[in-house]
Amino acid sequence: MKKILDCIADAIKPAFAACGYEESYGRVTLSNRPDLCEYQCNGAMAAAKAYKKKPIDIANDVVEKLAGNPVFSQVMAVMPGFINLRISEDYLADHMNAMEKEPRFGLEQQGHGETIIVDYGGANVAKPLHVGHLRSAIIGESIKRMGRFLGYHMIGDVHLGDWGLQMGLIIEELRDRKPDLVYFDETYSGEYPKEPPFTIGELEDIYPAASAKSKEDEAFKARAQEATLKLQSGYEPFRAVWRHIMNVSLADLKKNYANLGVEFDLWKGESDAQKYIPGLIKDLEDRGLAYESQGALVVDIAKETDSKELPPCIIRKSDGAALYATSDLGTIIEREKEYAPSKYIYITDKRQELHFIQVFRVAKKAGYVKEDTPMAHLMFGTMNGKDGKPFKTREGGVMRLENLVAEINDAVYERIMENRTVSDEEARKTAAIIGLAALKYGDLSNQASKDYVFDMERFISFEGNTGPYILYTIVRIKSILAKYRENGGSTADSARILGAVSEEEKNLMLQLARYHEVMETGFAETAPHKICQFIYELSDVFNKFYNSTMILKEEDKDRQASYIRLITLTRGVLETCIDLLGFEAPERM
Ligand code: ARG
Numbered sequence: 081m082k083k084i085l086d087c088i089a090d091a092i093k094p095a096f097a098a099c100g101y102e103e104s105y106g107r108v109t110l111s112n113r114p115d116l117c118e119y120q121c122n123g124a125m126a127a128a129k130a131y132k133k134k135p136i137d138i139a140n141d142v143v144e145k146l147a148g149n150p151v152f153s154q155v156m157a158v159m160p161g162f163i164n165l166r167i168s169e170d171y172l173a174d175h176m177n178a179m180e181k182e183p184r185f186g187l188e189q190q191g192h193g194e195t196i197i198v199d200y201g202g203a204n205v206a207k208p209l210h211v212g213h214l215r216s217a218i219i220g221e222s223i224k225r226m227g228r229f230l231g232y233h234m235i236g237d238v239h240l241g242d243w244g245l246q247m248g249l250i251i252e253e254l255r256d257r258k259p260d261l262v263y264f265d266e267t268y269s270g271e272y273p274k275e276p277p278f279t280i281g282e283l284e285d286i287y288p289a290a291s292a293k294s295k296e297d298e299a300f301k302a303r304a305q306e307a308t309l310k311l312q313s314g315y316e317p318f319r320a321v322w323r324h325i326m327n328v329s330l331a332d333l334k335k336n337y338a339n340l341g342v343e344f345d346l347w348k349g350e351s352d353a354q355k356y357i358p359g360l361i362k363d364l365e366d367r368g369l370a371y372e373s374q375g376a377l378v379v380d381i382a383k384e385t386d387s388k389e390l391p392p393c394i395i396r397k398s399d400g401a402a403l404y405a406t407s408d409l410g411t412i413i414e415r416e417k418e419y420a421p422s423k424y425i426y427i428t429d430k431r432q433e434l435h436f437i438q439v440f441r442v443a444k445k446a447g448y449v450k451e452d453t454p455m456a457h458l459m460f461g462t463m464n465g466k467d468g469k470p471f472k473t474r475e476g477g478v479m480r481l482e483n484l485v486a487e488i489n490d491a492v493y494e495r496i497m498e499n500r501t502v503s504d505e506e507a508r509k510t511a512a513i514i515g516l517a518a519l520k521y522g523d524l525s526n527q528a529s530k531d532y533v534f535d536m537e538r539f540i541s542f543e544g545n546t547g548p549y550i551l552y553t554i555v556r557i558k559s560i561l562a563k564y565r566e567n568g569g570s571t572a573d574s575a576r577i578l579g580a581v582s583e584e585e586k587n588l589m590l591q592l593a594r595y596h597e598v599m600e601t602g603f604a605e606t607a608p609h610k611i612c613q614f615i616y617e618l619s620d621v622f623n624k625f626y627n628s629t630m631i632l633k634e635e636d637k638d639r640q641a642s643y644i645r646l647i648t649l650t651r652g653v654l655e656t657c658i659d660l661l662g663f664e665a666p667e668r669m
Pocket of ligand 1: 199200201202203204239241408427428458619
C-alpha cells in the first residue's frame with residue numbers, strides 16, 4: 081500500500097495543479113514542528129521561484145483549494161509560505177485498517193528476488209569468537225532479515241577465516257604437545273584417523289598458547305609460517321589436521337551463532353577461494369593489470385579523484401603465502417559464478433576500510449564484477465568499555481563472546497528474581513530472551529559506524545531506549561489482550577479501528593503510519609538503528625496511550641474493539657520489527 085506521505089501528497093497535488101502550478105510541488109514531509117502540525121508541505125516556497133510570486137500567496141491559493149478535503153482536519157498557510165497539515169482522524173483510521181489487513185502491514189515488496197550477498201560474521205576458525213565479531217554478526221543478521229522482508233533474495237555468508245597463519249600455529253603447537261601423532265611422521269603412508277587429535281577444549285587452549293609462543297620464540301614462528309605454507313600448498317598430513325580443526329571448531333561456532341539467533345545460508349571461508357587464485361593471478365598478469373613491485377605482485381587501484389593516495393592492492397607476496405585480499409577476490413569470482421548477485425554488502429569494523437576499497441576496485445577494474453553492481457562495505461565502530469577504551473574483561477583480557485552473553489543473562493536473571501513471581505526455570509529462559517534483546521538492541525540502536533559504550537546496567541534496564549523496554553511494551557500489550565479475552569471479549573470481523581478520540585490515540589496511529597517509510601529507508605541506508613528509533617518512539621506513544629486510556633473498562637463495545645485492534649496492530653508492528661533486528665519477546669517478564 082502507499083506510504084502515508086505519498087497518500088497525503090496525492091491529496092495536495094491536485095490543489096497545486098488546480099491553481100496552475102506544477103503538481104510535483106505537492107511533496108509532503110513529516111512536520112518538524114509537531115507542536116504546530118503533523119505534516120507539512122514546503123512546495124510553495126520552491127514554486128515561488130519558478131512562478132515569481134510570494135510563497136505565502138501560493139500557499140494561500142493551495143490552502144483555499146483544500147477546504148473541505150476529507151483527508152485533512154486542518155490546513156493552514158503560515159509565513160513565509162509553509163502549508164501546515166493535520167490529517168483527519170477518520171482518514172488516519174482508514175490507513176490503520178488498511179495496514180491491518182495487508183500482509184507485512186502493507187509494506188510493498190521492493191525486491192523481486194534479486195540476489196544480495198551479505199558477508200558478515202567473519203569468525204576465524206580455531207580462535208575464540210570475541211566481542212569484535214559480535215557487531216558484525218548482529219548487524220549483518222539484521223540487514224539480511226530486513227532485505228529478505230523487502231523481497232530480496234538475501235544470501236548470508238559467514239566467510240570464515242580458515243586459511244591463515246593460525247592453522248600453522250596450531251599444527252606446530254600440536255607437534256610440540258603430541259609429537260607422536262601420525263601427522264608428524266613423514267614416513268607414515270596409511271590412512272589418517274577419523275577421530276580428531278584434540279577436543280574443542282584443548283583446541284581453545286592450543287591456539288592462544290601457540291600465538292603467545294610465536295611472539296617470543298622466533299624459531300617457533302618460522303616453523304608455523306612454514307607449516308602454513310605447506311598446508312596451503314596441499315601437504316596431505318597437514319590437510320588432515322586442518323580438516324579436524326575445521327570440524328571441531330565449526331561445531332562450536334555453529335552453536336555459538338545459534339545462541340545469538342544468527343543463521344548463515346553459507347558456511348564458506350577463505351579456503352574455498354583458493355582454487356580460484358592461480359587462475360585469478362594469471363588473468364591479472366596476462367592482461368597487464370598486475371605487475372611486480374619489490375618482489376610482490378600488485379594491482380594499481382588509485383584514481384585521479386582520490387583525495388588521499390591509495391596504495392596498490394597486493395595480490396601475491398614474495399613468499400607466495402595466501403593473502404587476505406587475494407582470498408576475497410577469489411571469493412568474488414566464486415560468488416559471481418554461482419550466484420551472480422545484484423549487490424554485495426560486507427560488514428566488518430572500520431579498520432578494514434582500505435582492504436575493501438582495494439578489493440572492490442580490483443574486482444571492477446578486472447571486470448569480475450559489473451561496473452554498476454553496488455559493492456558496499458558497512459563499517460562499524462568499536463564497542464568500548466565505560467572507560468572509553470575497547471571493551472575488555474575485568475582482568476583486562478579480550479572478552480569471549482559466550483562469557484559476555486552469560487554475564488548479561490545472569491544480570492537479567494537476578495533482576496527477574498528480585499520480584500520472584502516465576503519459577504527458576506522460567507526465569508532462566510526469560511532471562512536468555514531478554515539478555516539477547518538487551519545485547520542486540522544495545523548495539524543496533526547506535527548508528528553502526530559510531531563507537532559505542534557497552535553499558536550493561538543501561539542495556540538491561542526496563543526503562544529508556546533499551547531492548548528490554550521494547551519487550552516490556554510488547555508483553556504489556558499481550559497481557560491486555562489476554563485479559564480482554566478472559567473477560568469474554570472478542571474482535572468480531574466487522575470491528576474496525578475508529579477515528580481517534582484522544583491526542584494519545586492519534587499519536588499512536590501517526591507513529592504506526594510511519595512504518596513503511598522506516599522499513600524502506602532502514603534497508604536502503606543499511607541502518608537498523610532507524611528501526612530501533614522507530615520502535616522506541618512507538619513504544620513510548622503506545623505507553624502514553626495506555627496510561628491515558630481505560631481500554632478494558634471502556635463501555636462502548638465498538639470503541640473497545642477498536643482499541644483492541646489498534647493495540648493488536650501495534651504489537652504486530654513491534655514484533656515484526658524486533659524480528660528484523662534479530663530477537664524476540666517472551667510471554668511474560
Ligand atoms: N575473518 C575476518 C576478520 O576476523 C573478517 C572477514 C570479513 N569478510 C571478508 N570477506 N573479508 O577480520
